[in-house]
Amino acid sequence: MTRKGEAVVIVMADDDPDDIVLTREALQQSRVVNDLHTVADGVELLAYLKQESGYGPASAPRPHLILLDLNMPRKDGREALIEIKTDPMLRTIPVVVLTTSSAEEDVWRSYDLGAASYIRKPVTFSGMVETMAALGKYWFEIVELPRLPR
DSSP states (O other), rough: EEEETTOOOEEEESOOOOHHHHOOOOHHHHHHHHHEEEEHHHHHHOOOOOOOOOOOOOOOOOOSSEEEOSSSSSSSSHHHHHHHHHHHTTTTSOOEESSOOOOOHHHHHHTTTOOOOOEOOOOHHHHHHHHHHHHHHHHIIIIIIOOOOO
């Protein structure tokens, strides 16, 4: 999928390798993403977004969308979301919380901190494919996002 001539770039922050594989395969099957980058925690996510600690323009292109798990080591998704949404250079990037948590407090807090959406991870592969297809259609075909800086 492309967005007005640009390859779609998504960064997924999740510490569960199985969830990353499942999401990658679901995105591919639903034809949503050309370029999925993954990081294991909030520290790595912020390094990626700021192009620090070995990340540069070639290895860490600015994403169109961030998929963010809440429960990760070192810096969890809540802490990373606060940093993203308070940074003038990063706050325009839509963040979709993609997590196993169904706690009402997590839903409320995520939106309060600036998440664009909150999605509970589907438990089946077919559910994940459906979710990723809907996510792709909404974020890359329906919603008008600002063009990425060059």
